[in-house]
Amino acid sequence: MKKKVALGIDIGGTNTTLGLADEQGQCFDDESFPTWAHQSFARFFERLAEKIDAALARSLQEYELIGIGVAAPAGNYYQGTIDAPSNFCWGKVELVRLMTEHYHLPVAITNDANAAALGEMMYGQAKGVQNFIVVTLGTGLGSGIVVNGNLIYGHGGLAGELGHTIIEPGGRQCGCGRHGCLEMYVSSRGICRTVFELLAQRLDDSELRQISFNELTAEKVYASAQRDDPLARAAFEYTGRILGRALADAVACFGPEVIILFGGLAKAGPLLFAPVQRHFEDNLLHVYKGKVKIIPSIVSKCSIAVLGACALIQKEIEKTNRAV
């Protein structure tokens, strides 16, 4: 009998990654290609199908493909759509319908943070944990929230968006049309905005004074902080303060046992984790103090979202089998 595998696809703003995973979460044959999100969806789908067909041609002698899971920004689990994510020129796309017609296999979609949470739950840091939160710190801030062992999708399929809770009333302008959203402070773009606020407020020397807004990246802030630039370090401290406070509020809401951070900013290690941890404990309700862990993901972003997408479709197929 052939070994059963799922195909996971992680559609990111920059790159798309796909890979196969078996039911033990062993991921293999993964590869990435540029998403080119400024091109039409039709063009993207052609390029994706080519990659999928090549992967299947390589592996279907040995494996049986049971279904396809997709992680994408603004991926809507209930509707099977990608709902016009910002930074993509796609509009709303009926991905699940298209993929099902093309491959005649079960297909499911969710957003990247939810996929990451599923990946952590089935194969990562949250195995056996019933209540936890995954926060993805990329260009924006995503979150996947698991309560009683199940992802929170909410009524419309789009719940669990900590990135768009307002943590600074009247604060920084957000792409969603409001002001003060968490993701405008805690994300790659957020820490860059913090740097420019600090440059305006403070007098101390900093190598970051030579970089324009458009040229600054979170990586450059990190590199400066590693070289002990005081302003870059202050930017991490500020980011950690805002995130620590927001996570303390999330604990009051969701009562998680563990919070897992990943994505670009989370790779900054103690530079970020130390202030997050400190301000988190300071802001926690009494009953939770010292009881909720904040840890980094041990799986790299690419494979956890692919793994999570595989986990998603595996769970869907299980559900269908139970219902039959």
Place this chain on the structure above:
Amino acid sequence: MKKKVALGIDIGGTNTTLGLADEQGQCFDDESFPTWAHQSFARFFERLAEKIDAALARSLQEYELIGIGVAAPAGNYYQGTIDAPSNFCWGKVELVRLMTEHYHLPVAITNDANAAALGEMMYGQAKGVQNFIVVTLGTGLGSGIVVNGNLIYGHGGLAGELGHTIIEPGGRQCGCGRHGCLEMYVSSRGICRTVFELLAQRLDDSELRQISFNELTAEKVYASAQRDDPLARAAFEYTGRILGRALADAVACFGPEVIILFGGLAKAGPLLFAPVQRHFEDNLLHVYKGKVKIIPSIVSKCSIAVLGACALIQKEIEKTNRAV
């Protein structure tokens, strides 16, 4: 065969109410007595047991009692305890153990807002709704949050506390030891504090200028607002603004279909609901605009918490039966 009923007990800071309910949510034989939360728990338990015994003596000819459900502030579902609620001089109390020993029946406890949510789900405004939030506006602000048809308890049994999320960083001092918690703005006590802030900030005449801090109640603010006192009306507008914004954030987190408000402040009707609704819509993420209803509870506070406590133990017994 005798009809099966559950006993529900709602322990409040001022009064305790108990009543019986059948499996259709018909509540009867309910009565209230003062809690006297400043006296010892032992004394309270004696008085409660007397009331229970009398209720049972009246009804057990006709009915079979299947279990007891309790709603109490700081009621901990997992531990079966009341965890030293503020405004009570009780410390931590093992209520479920005590009641089980005394009555040899299944007993379960949760906090009052969670009980209200269960009551709304089984017998009230949220029948058949899988994702909703109940906000209780009493002395404090409680919340019961239902996701995928289940209450959120979180890892420690105390999740779902919107009242202790920080909505004004560095804001009003809260009894929990932090600053800026939602319940310090939106609750009976909160609106009184708002009145005093407005009295300090504004110059306009108001009948509230004659009342001391200790004498002011939410009822008096309401009565003044009914008489068109501009400052009292401004206090409701401010309260509605803060609550509307907080509920918009809660939608981003939990994706509910409906939000149900009840308790003292909710009885203010349009004075509260109009500004809540306006600021809620203003602050909602685009995808949710016009899609989430905010409605008042149609059941009075007393009976919804008693009903919810009955629903709690009915659900527990069902679970046990399924597991057997």
